[in-house]
Amino acid sequence: MAALSRGAGRRLPWARTVFWLYVATLMLPVLWMFLMSIRPNEDILGSFSLIPQRVTFDNYATFFSDSSWYSSYLNSIVYTSMNAVMSLVVALPAAYAFSRFRFAGDKHLFFWLLTNRMAPPAVFLLPFFQIYQSVGLFDTHLGVAIAHMLFNVPLAVWILEGFMSGIPREIDETAAIDGYSLPRFFIRIFLPMIRSAIGVTLFFCFMFSWVELLIARTITSVNAKPIAATMTRTVSAAGVDWGLLATAGVLTIVPGAIVIWFVRNYIAKGFTMGRV
Amino acid sequence: MTEVQEEPRADLKRKSNRAWLLVLPVVVSVAFTAVIPLMTVVNFSVQDVFSPSDRIFVGLEWFRSISRDPEVRSAFVRTLLFSAQVLLLEIPLGVAIAVCMPRRGVWVSVALVLVALPLLIPWNVVGTIWQIFARGDIGLGGWAINNVLGVNFNYTLDSTDAWVTVLLMDVWHWTPLVVLLAYAGLRSIPEPYFRAAQIDGASAWATFRHIQLPRLRGVLTIAILLRFMDSFMIYTEPFVVTGGGPGNATSFLSILLSKIAVGQFDLGPAGAFSLLYFLIVQILCYVFFTVLTRSGR
Numbered sequence: 001m002a003a004l005s006r007g008a009g010r011r012l013p014w015a016r017t018v019f020w021l022y023v024a025t026l027m028l029p030v031l032w033m034f035l036m037s038i039r040p041n042e043d044i045l046g047s048f049s050l051i052p053q054r055v056t057f058d059n060y061a062t063f064f065s066d067s068s069w070y071s072s073y074l075n076s077i078v079y080t081s082m083n084a085v086m087s088l089v090v091a092l093p094a095a096y097a098f099s100r101f102r103f104a105g106d107k108h109l110f111f112w113l114l115t116n117r118m119a120p121p122a123v124f125l126l127p128f129f130q131i132y133q134s135v136g137l138f139d140t141h142l143g144v145a146i147a148h149m150l151f152n153v154p155l156a157v158w159i160l161e162g163f164m165s166g167i168p169r170e171i172d173e174t175a176a177i178d179g180y181s182l183p184r185f186f187i188r189i190f191l192p193m194i195r196s197a198i199g200v201t202l203f204f205c206f207m208f209s210w211v212e213l214l215i216a217r218t219i220t221s222v223n224a225k226p227i228a229a230t231m232t233r234t235v236s237a238a239g240v241d242w243g244l245l246a247t248a249g250v251l252t253i254v255p256g257a258i259v260i261w262f263v264r265n266y267i268a269k270g271f272t273m274g275r276v
Numbered sequence: 277m278t279e280v281q282e283e284p285r286a287d288l289k290r291k292s293n294r295a296w297l298l299v300l301p302v303v304v305s306v307a308f309t310a311v312i313p314l315m316t317v318v319n320f321s322v323q324d325v326f327s328p329s330d331r332i333f334v335g336l337e338w339f340r341s342i343s344r345d346p347e348v349r350s351a352f353v354r355t356l357l358f359s360a361q362v363l364l365l366e367i368p369l370g371v372a373i374a375v376c377m378p379r380r381g382v383w384v385s386v387a388l389v390l391v392a393l394p395l396l397i398p399w400n401v402v403g404t405i406w407q408i409f410a411r412g413d414i415g416l417g418g419w420a421i422n423n424v425l426g427v428n429f430n431y432t433l434d435s436t437d438a439w440v441t442v443l444l445m446d447v448w449h450w451t452p453l454v455v456l457l458a459y460a461g462l463r464s465i466p467e468p469y470f471r472a473a474q475i476d477g478a479s480a481w482a483t484f485r486h487i488q489l490p491r492l493r494g495v496l497t498i499a500i501l502l503r504f505m506d507s508f509m510i511y512t513e514p515f516v517v518t519g520g521g522p523g524n525a526t527s528f529l530s531i532l533l534s535k536i537a538v539g540q541f542d543l544g545p546a547g548a549f550s551l552l553y554f555l556i557v558q559i560l561c562y563v564f565f566t567v568l569t570r571s572g573r
Contacts, residue, residue: 015376022373023390029448030393032416033405048414090305093298101295109299111565116310118505118557120533120550126543127313150309153302155502159457162494163464169289200460203392204453211398213512228398242408249401256396257389264385267460 030253036246044242059247069248072230075141076210077255079224082145084205087152088198095160096186100172110161113154125218132219141224144216148209155208156201163197164190199266206259210252227252320547338548347524348532348549352556355508355528358443362507365447367500370454371492375484377459388459391452403516406445410517417444431518435525442514442526446507454499461495462488497568501561508557529553 036044037059039052063069097103098110128147129138137143171193175185191198217229231248260267321338323331342348377391378384397405410431412418421429431441465488473483511530514520520527533553537546 016378019373019376019378019387022376023387026394026448026452027390028416029405029409030397032409033397033401036405036408044408045414048416048419050416086305090301094302097295097298100289102289102291103293103295103299106295109303111562113302113306114501114561114565115554115558116306117502118509118554118561119310119314120509120530120553121511124313124317124550127316130316131312146305147309149305153306157302158498162498163460165494166461166464166491194464196460196463200456203456207392207395210396213398213400228400231398232400240404242404245401245404249397249405252398252401253393253396257393260389260392261385264388267388267456267463 033246033249036242037250039243041241041243044246056243059243062244063247063251068230069227072225072227073251075220075224076216076227076252079141079144079148079216079226080206080209080255082141083148083152083209084202086145087149087156087205088201090149091153091156091160091201092191095157095164096190098157098161099164100169110157113157117151117154119150121214125214128215129218138219139221139223139225143219144224144226145209147215147219148212150215151212152205152208156205159201159204160194160197163194167193195266199263203256203260203263203267207256210256317547317550320543321551322548323544325543334544338545339552342545342549342552348529350524351527351529351532354524354526355530358510358528359504359507361443362446362450363500363503365443366451366454366503367496369447370451370499371458371496373451373455374458374462375488377455379463388456391455393452394449395452395456399512400516402445402449403513406441406448406513407517410441410445433522435522438518438522438525442517445513445517446510449513450503450506454503457495457499458492461492465491493568497565500568501564504564505557505561508560509553 035052038055038057040054040056040058043049043053098106132138132143132147137146167190171189172185175189180189211228213226213228213232216226217232220226220229227248231245322333322335324334324337325331373391378387394402406417409415409417412422412430418429418431421427429437431437469487469491470483473487478486509530510528511534514526514528515531515534518526520531530553533546533549536542536549
């Protein structure tokens with residue numbers, strides 16, 4: 001019985017090897033970034049060496065003592081978290097509607113939502129700048145969080161709809177017969193069933209908002225300036241400060257890694273049938 | 277083998293216009309962030325803008341000149357080729373890795389975090405890291421290609437090498453997205469399906485082909501479309517690594533567009549360009565979307 005309850009099918013004998021080889025390859029550029037962050041600049045550009053000749057933590061010290069670095073880091077964390085939660089909250093009911101009901105214009109609306117992810121940002125920048133200044137959202141965390149809903153809400157609706165449609169409709173009907181109201185069914189039964197989708201959605205919203213640079217930079221100046229914008233300013237008279245840039249790069253991985261650590265169980269567990 | 281994957285059919289959906297209420301928050305939020313800026317771009321595209329107060333209506337003039345520009349046309353072909361290669365490499369690789377991923381124990385968490393790491397680096401930093409990583413003299417990747425594989429590789433001089441560098445960077449950066457989506461999709465397959473397959477004595481390949489793959493269709497549609505539109509609009513990473521060069525080897529549509537919009541500040545042509553661009557992405561996505569959601573139904 002133990003072998004039968006294994007979950008997602010049989011494992012191939014070499015699957016483990018293939019996977020960890022892939023992860024090792026994936027880690028090489030990250031490792032390189034880390035090695036750059038603990039080396040002085042002249043060593044980075046000097047000559048090739050796998051192991052750093054001189055190890056320094058000056059770059060990390062600079063990052064945590066310079067307020068323009070660490071405050072922009074915090075800004076990014078604040079607006080990214082706001083965006084992820086807001087996107088999920090508006091997307092959940094919409095995704096449910098798309099997966100369960102037919103209504104006037106549903107297919108067109110769904111595709112129209114997707115198209116908003118296809119807009120080239122370069123020319124949207126000027127309109128964004130003008131609108132956000134006129135409504136008083138310029139240089140606020142809320143402003144960036146709302147702006148990033150442009151591409152995260154469609155994505156969230158889309159991912160959630162994909163997963164919800166995979167869940168048999170009989171479950172809704174059984175719950176209705178058992179006397180569950182729609183909101184109660186949604187929160188008590190349906191949400192736990194799609195937790196892998198919620199985990200993935202939260203992570204993707206966090207991720208896309210975290211790495212976005214162009215829009216976030218355009219609609220902020222000081223108070224809500226993102227970390228990625230601070231990174232573009234490492235060019236000084238002496239050239240690019242590679243070590244500091246790599247340090248910031250290493251540190252930008254940390255919050256997302258924490259997020260995925262928290263949602264990992266949602267992603268990995270999936271759902272089991274017969275909960276109703 | 278027992279057929280277990282009966283998809284819920286679209287025509288079983290209940291008809292209810294009250295569902296509009298559930299969609300309303302999304303419509304409002306997207307209208308604010310998308311529709312209003314888009315109107316401004318439409319406005320730009322039909323005018324010659326000298327200053328905010330000084331502009332002339334020129335009709336479809338910009339659309340005509342942009343669509344006839346040979347530079348735009350070659351950038352379009354280049355971008356299309358790039359997206360096609362990205363999809364052909366990343367989708368099969370991502371699914372294969374997701375299937376191979378561990379499913380129980382502590383290693384699941386470690387594997388998820390490690391796979392997600394490349395996605396979390398801001399795009400400009402991804403470009404910067406690869407700019408050094410792929411260099412033959414001081415970067416691990418370029419050094420390995422030159423000295424271990426014995427190939428003379430220099431992405432700043434050779435246009436093929438530049439293309440390969442940008443492509444490899446994209447595969448490195450974005451395959452994890454396909455892996456995570458496919459993995460979550462695999463995890464949401466109800467267990468009785470596998471039990472049934474196991475009792476029937478299905479081979480690993482048969483299980484994959486008849487249970488996992490059909491069930492992954494929804495998730496893979498997302499992955500394919502997402503990778504298509506993002507690779508078709510790729511900007512920051514190739515801009516940082518190669519700046520579009522050498523020559524025009526890696527100047528994609530987006531790089532050309534921002535040259536016009538930000539570099540020359542020609543708002544009219546840039547508006548027309550981005551609307552055409554937007555339209556092309558939409559048409560291609562619509563084709564993909566229709567094919568992917570109809571197949572197998």
